[in-house]
Amino acid sequence: MNNNDRNLTARLRDKTTQESAFRELARDYGKPLYWHIRRIVVGHDDAEDALQNTFISIYRHIDKLADAEHLKAWVYRIATREALQILRRHTGLFQSIDTLEPVLTERLLAETSVDSEAAEVLFQQALLKLPTQQRIAFNMRYYDELSYDEIAEVTGKSVATLKTNYHYAVAKIKEYIHENT
Amino acid sequence: MNNDLHNMTKKMPYAESEEYMERLIERCADTAIAERGRPRRSWGAIAACAAAAAAVIIAVTMTWKSATTMEQAENAIEVAAAAIDEAGTALEETAPATSPPIVATIPKSEKAVAKPATGTAAKNLAEETVESPLDEFLDNITDAEAQALLCFTVDEEPLNIN
Numbered sequence: 641m642n643n644n645d646r647n648l649t650a651r652l653r654d655k656t657t658q659e660s661a662f663r664e665l666a667r668d669y670g671k672p673l674y675w676h677i678r679r680i681v682v683g684h685d686d687a688e689d690a691l692q693n694t695f696i697s698i699y700r701h702i703d704k705l706a707d708a709e710h711l712k713a714w715v716y717r718i719a720t721r722e723a724l725q726i727l728r729r730h731t732g733l734f735q736s737i738d739t740l741e742p743v744l745t746e747r748l749l750a751e752t753s754v755d756s757e758a759a760e761v762l763f764q765q766a767l768l769k770l771p772t773q774q775r776i777a778f779n780m781r782y783y784d785e786l787s788y789d790e791i792a793e794v795t796g797k798s799v800a801t802l803k804t805n806y807h808y809a810v811a812k813i814k815e816y817i818h819e820n821t
Numbered sequence: 822m823n824n825d826l827h828n829m830t831k832k833m834p835y836a837e838s839e840e841y842m843e844r845l846i847e848r849c850a851d852t853a854i855a856e857r858g859r860p861r862r863s864w865g866a867i868a869a870c871a872a873a874a875a876a877v878i879i880a881v882t883m884t885w886k887s888a889t890t891m892e893q894a895e896n897a898i899e900v901a902a903a904a905i906d907e908a909g910t911a912l913e914e915t916a917p918a919t920s921p922p923i924v925a926t927i928p929k930s931e932k933a934v935a936k937p938a939t940g941t942a943a944k945n946l947a948e949e950t951v952e953s954p955l956d957e958f959l960d961n962i963t964d965a966e967a968q969a970l971l972c973f974t975v976d977e978e979p980l981n982i983n
């Protein structure tokens with residue numbers, strides 16, 4: 641854990657400095673968390689809801705943050721859980737969130753900015769073809785540049801599994817881009 | 822993957838501005854701080870409200886069936902509306918601030934879904950003023966309430982108005 645996070649964690653656990661420390665955490669992690677969530681749920685409205693729930697959950701459970709726990713992994717874990725919960729709301733009974741790919745692709749195309757490059761969109765479409773767990777592991781490694789150890793803390797999966805996930809994700813993305821260009 | 826392509830794929834193809842993001846994050850933080858002190862909605866409260874709503878619907882159904890005048894029927898509806906309102910308020914008071922509204926209102930054109938009255942009942946209804954409790958109730962009826970009312974009005978005989 642870096643010094644800034646260690647200091648922030650200490651202030652978050654102290655009742656007298658908790659609120660200001662939480663605002664600092666929101667400033668530091670707000671944007672990365674928003675984009676992490678947005679990459680999972682794709683739609684902006686869903687991302688906003690999940691971010692709001694994430695912040696509520698963080699502030700409500702701040703006292704449960706263990707000393708040895710990494711702040712970054714802890715907030716990413718909460719954000720990932722909230723994002724997945726939002727996705728589950730869009731599925732039917734006994735339906736896997738992996739089946740939401742057509743809905744998410746449609747949302748991606750609907751919300752894509754007019755001045756975005758075709759390659760950006762194609763890359764996002766390729767990502768949406770991945771199984772959700774693989775996609776999340778890939779996003780955290782590629783976009784958020786989290787270490788495998790940090791991703792393991794967030795997802796609860798082993799480093800070896802995550803490396804395999806990432807490797808397969810890269811292979812599938814390349815294949816999709818080859819087929820569609 | 823060359824550097825240009827690498828940078829391009831790291832960019833998200835959306836248009837949310839920096840200012841917008843900052844405002845959103847600040848708002849989320851404010852809400853989280855405000856939300857912390859609020860009690861969470863418990864399963865006990867939800868079960869109690871559901872039981873109360875079921876009891877009200879049964880009571881109103883029985884009153885409606887035995888009603889012989891429009892006034893009695895209106896009273897039954899008013900009792901039901903008041904009970905549903907109270908249950909809704911109780912739930913809202915314990916609901917998290919970010920929860921969606923307990924009941925969604927429905928467009929006016931979809932509101933008057935009850936079976937139209939015929940004969941004398943229709944005549945009596947036509948004489949009602951716009952501000953009558955029945956009209957007011959129908960104006961404020963929610964989707965859930967309309968569904969509940971429909972459950973016991975669709976197959977009923979027309980009201981016998983003395």
